Amino acid sequence: MTTILLVDDHDDIRDMIARQLQQRGFAVATASNGLEAVLQTAQVAPACILMDINMPELDGIEATMQIRAADTEQRIPVIALTAYALPDDKDRALAAGCDAFLPKPVDFDQLFQQISELIGEESPQD
Known part of the structure; x- marks a missing residue:
């Protein structure tokens, strides 16, 4: 089963997105901040990471940079999900x-659609 790591500091948002992913047949691992995301990435080896940008402990930008620095075997796709969708925010995330x-x-x-393009497969229920 394809595992997606979902990182968001808001329980309600994390739960809603996790349900949608599970309904599409994905296994979901979760983290509530960037520090947990870095640790979970090493433990779970997800096919894709959905990363909130604004979080406590370690924000999504720094967490992504740490994951990239440690990700020597493969490049796990990271999709930034954020309420702060200004052009500068997109540039920083990329x-x-x-x-x-x-x-x-x-x-x-x-x-x-984005997950499918990045991991090279359709969601399990497509």
């Missing part, structure tokens, strides 16, 4: 190593 940038609220059709 410069940190994110592969894609999607605004919140999440358009799930767009999200699943």
Whole structure:
């Protein structure tokens, strides 16, 4: 089963996105901040990471840079998900190593299309 790591500091947003991913047949691992995301990435080896940008402990930009620095075997795709969808925010996320940038609220059709493009497969229920 394809595992997605979902990183968001808001429980309700994390739960809503996790349900959508699970309904599409993905296994979901979660983290509530960037520090947990770095640790979970090493433990879970997800096929893709959905990374919130504004979080406590370690923000999504710094977490992505740490994941990229440690990711020597493969390049795990990272999709930045953020309510702060200004051009500068997108540029910062992409410069940190994110592969894609999607605004919140999440358009799930767009999200699943992006996941499919980045991991090279359709969602399990497609």
